[in-house]
Amino acid sequence: MTLAEEILGRRSDNALINLRRADQFWSDLKEGKIDTPEVIRNSFNNLEKIEADIVICGGTLGILLGAALQQLGWQVTLIERGILKGREQEWNISRNELETFIELDLLTPVELKKAIVTEYNPARVGFDNGKDIWVEDVLNIGVDPVFLLDILKQKFLQSGGILLENTAFESATVHPNGVTIEANKKNITTRLLIDGMGHFSPIIKQARKGTKPEAVCVVVGSCAKGYPKNDTGDLIYSFTPIINHCQYFWEAFPAQDGRTTYMFTYLDANPERPSLEYFMSEYLRLLPKYQEVTLEQLEFQRFLFGFFPAYKNSPVSLPFDRILPVGDSAGGQSPVSFGGFGAMVRHLQRLTNGINSALNANSLSQKDLALLQPYQPNISVTWLFQQTMSVEIGKEVNPHQINNLMAGVFQVMERLGDRVLKPFLQDVIQFMPLAKTLPLVNPKLVLPLLPQIGIASLINWSIHYFNLALYSILYNAGKKLKPLTKNLSSSHQYYYQRWLDAWKYGSGGDYK
Structure with missing residues (x-):
């Protein structure tokens, strides 16, 4: 036993x-043994009637986005296969990230305070035979998901949102002017389908084809x-x-x-x-x-x-118009993070503003929506970190190799200060902190890992590292051009803002 x-x-x-x-x-x-369902089809026929601007499939984190979009005046329908409620286990996050709920008018300061049920300091980072490092105000807030989702659910309904619980997504047909969704043998029509069903969404399974x-x-x-x-x-x-x-x-x-x-x-x-x-x-x-x-x-x-x-091929690129994956469905989280609540909150304002602009400009093609889930070099560079913290089956390595490397890297970041250490601990990689850290890491800790990593991975990482620097430059330049974009068409403004968002988030420029 x-x-x-x-x-x-x-x-x-x-x-x-x-x-x-x-x-x-x-x-x-x-x-x-990954099934690849065919749940999305295409039709050349226009829909005669469209009931909703947006249908979100997957309510646990979809309600965050649904409440924000409904508040902007869009008609949102939320489909949840069970009852929409939070789990008992708290979600841990940093306080500065929670300001998003106030900025989007989803919670009042009083409601946000009530949603926080635990708060502690400090937190430890440490590795075997290394020095313990103590930090404050990183993932030290515990949010009550039951309270948070309940209050967002009530606000969503009060503002006119439609919630269909115990309603499982079955399939969808993409038309030139909208999408027909079949759920529990009922058809719902919408301009835009948002997939928030997670890593193993049937839509994502179809797109990834069993990979x-x-x-x-x-x-x-x-x-x-x-x-x-x-x-x-x-x-x-x-x-x-x-x-x-x-x-x-x-x-x-x-x-x-x-x-x-x-x-x-x-x-x-x-x-x-x-x-x-x-x-x-x-x-x-x-x-x-x-x-x-x-x-x-x-x-x-x-x-x-x-x-x-x-998946290295992330965020996933869907071959369909009018369908947008968000959260874990998009696969845009770092391979060294769990994704979920923290990743969704970090991108909530970006997605809310982007979807609002896409609907206003009617920019709902596959090409248009792909800009809402762009390549992010600050995520891609973390694949090398994931490789250094894992061991392939059949490979014999020094049993203390990973602990020694991690201890060495974090000791360097501690010496460089909170401006380097804290973003990294919140899964935000920025060029300058990384550029300061890497040269100071003891080569004796890195060299034994090179055979494990391989030349191809190092070259690939170097490309993402270069792009991380490039995105930092483009974001700073792009901000200065913003006053010149006021007279652009809604479609051109949509593209400009999406590129600016990509450079901002892709360089870690969103870190507060």
Whole structure:
């Protein structure tokens, strides 16, 4: 009996059953058993009637965008396959990112304060045999998803939005002037379909045609009571060498009903990779040492597990007009992040403004909408970082290699100060901080990794690194040209602003 089976099997919330269900999905992905449904079709016939300006499929994070767009006066219909409600587990984020909700008039300052249920300082970054680094105000805010989604849901409905719960997306037909969506045998017509159904959206499966992800982040964890110390957090921490071709990293956050701890690792989808149940057993085996407790001391509130795929061909390019993927569906998150809430909030204002402009200019072709999910060099450069934190099956490496490198890099960033360290910890890569850091990293830590990385990856990374610098220059130049664009047509203004957004976000210029 595995440790996961022993502990999760006692529970009444089907934790073990749900873990094994997710494990089957993980096994299918490793084996390349990815179904490729044909859910999108094209028609040359115009629609006679269009009911909505926008239909958003996937409500958990779609409600953020739906509420913002409905407030701008567009008629939005939101489709959710279950009941639209937040999960019990908090979403951790940095306070400055939450200002987006006030800037978009989605929450008042009082409502935002109520949505925040935990706040702590400081947080630790540390690696085995290295120096612990402590930072403040990074991912130190815990937001209550139940409250947040409920208040956004009510505001969405009060402003005229239409919510269809227990309504699963089935298929869609793209017409020259709109889209017909079939959901629960009901047809809904719209000018624009937004796909917020996540990594394994049927629309994205069709677009990717069964391609396996180049990288995966596997995450297991729990929220539990009984920890003697619960006033600090960990952003990334490691205390073990490479085990079974995996480097285990840890996170920890104080929660309103205990302490949340995660163990995560970066790997590929090789069929020989372990199961989620194995990783959960490893988590439970190592948790006592990590938090200096015994399992018997803990009262587990819930268990958490999942895996997050990443594709180098991202954001995904859809071959359809009038369909826009957002959030995890677009695949635009960094391969070293989990995506989800934080990534959605970071791009919420950009997407809201961009979709509003696209509808006003009727710029809804595949080419037009692709500008809303552009290439971002600051995301692409992180693929090299992902490679340095993972080990291929069959490769024998120094078991302390990853810890030594990470400790060395973060010590350099700490010396350079918060302006370098904090953006990186929030998954924002900028050219100047990166250019300052890399020359100061001890070559003895980097050279052993070169055979693992390969010449092709280094050349590819160099291109993205050059583009990161170029985007920084283009963004600063593009801002100065803004007064000259006032007399452009709505279509030309749309293109100008989308390029400006691409340069801004692609260079990390959105960091507050």
